[in-house]
Amino acid sequence: MKRYELVGYDEASPATRLIYDDYLRSTGSIEVPYWLQSLGATPDLLSAYWERTKGSLLHGSLPMILKEMVIFVVSVENGSRYCSACHAHAVLSLDPSLKFDQLMSLTVPGDASAGLPPSYRAALDFAVAAAQNANGLDDAAFERLHEADFSDEEVLELLSLVNLAVMFNSYTSTARLPLDPDYRPVLDEV
Numbered sequence: 703m704k705r706y707e708l709v710g711y712d713e714a715s716p717a718t719r720l721i722y723d724d725y726l727r728s729t730g731s732i733e734v735p736y737w738l739q740s741l742g743a744t745p746d747l748l749s750a751y752w753e754r755t756k757g758s759l760l761h762g763s764l765p766m767i768l769k770e771m772v773i774f775v776v777s778v779e780n781g782s783r784y785c786s787a788c789h790a791h792a793v794l795s796l797d798p799s800l801k802f803d804q805l806m807s808l809t810v811p812g813d814a815s816a817g818l819p820p821s822y823r824a825a826l827d828f829a830v831a832a833a834q835n836a837n838g839l840d841d842a843a844f845e846r847l848h849e850a851d852f853s854d855e856e857v858l859e860l861l862s863l864v865n866l867a868v869m870f871n872s873y874t875s876t877a878r879l880p881l882d883p884d885y886r887p888v889l890d891e892v
Contacts, residue, residue, distance in 0.1 A: 705876070705878060706740040706741075706877045706879070707740070707742075707743050708736060708739040708742070709739050709743050710734070710739060710742075711734055717745035718743075718745045718748060721745065721749055721752050722734045724752065725738055725752060728756060728760055729760075733882070735788070735882050736879050736880060736882050737751075737870065737873075737874060737879060738752070740879055751873075754866065754869070755866065758859075758862040758866040759863070762856075762859045762862075763853075763855065763856060763859065764859050764860070764863075766796060767797055768822055768825060769863055770789050770792040770796060771789075771808055771822065771825075771826060772825060772829045772860060772863045772864065772867070773785065773863055773866065773867040773870075774789035774790055774792075774808060774809075775808050775826050775829055775830050775833075776829050776832075776833040776863075776864055776867035776868065777871055778806070778809045778888060778889065779809065779830050779833045779834060780867070780868065780872075780875075781871075781875070781892070782867075782870070782871035782874055782875050782889075783875070783887065783889045783891065783892065784874035784875070784879045784880075784885075785867065785870050785871050786888040786889050787881050787882075787885035787887050787889075788881075788882070788885055790802070790805050790885075790888050791886065793805065793808075800816065802886065804816045805888065806888075808826055809826075809830065811827045811830055811831075821852065824847055824849075824850035824852075825850070825852070825860055827846075828843055828846070828860060829860065829863070829864050829867075832864045833864060833867070833868065844857060847860070875892075
């Protein structure tokens with residue numbers, strides 16, 4: 703059963719094409735990814751998803767590599783094949799010294815084998831815990847972030863990234879989006 707329609711750039715309505723253009727301009731990408739194309743038939747919904755993404759991923763003070771790592775670990779935790787591959791691709795593009803095999807160590811709380819700064823490890827551990835059980839996060843989880851030198855604003859930014867990842871994990875998994883051609887799978891197909 704068809705769960706979505708991919709609307710390519712050339713077939714897009716003028717309203718959809720404006721959003722595609724904003725995505726391409728804002729990210730420096732040369733291709734519109736499948737997640738955007740899958741929303742292309744509904745410009746209002748496409749706009750809502752894109753604005754949410756820009757607000758959480760493209761703005762703020764956290765380093766882009768950390769943001770991509772956070773979304774990657776949450777996506778793996780949630781079993782999102784599309785998002786884990788998409789954000790693995792982004793992490794590896796931002797840090798070519800990190801190898802594909804090292805990515806999975808990012809998902810293991812406390813694992814230092816990837817050589818991350820302690821603050822990154824604290825953020826990733828927080829993100830996984832939040833994805834596993836948001837209601838179970840106690841004050842100590844937030845204190846560990848402050849001890850790792852995250853400001854209150856950066857903690858909110860981390861929460862926003864976890865929320866963004868969960869939203870897209872649900873969407874892309876339910877739609878069963880195929881991987882874009884340049885994405886390497888991290889998780890097996892369901």
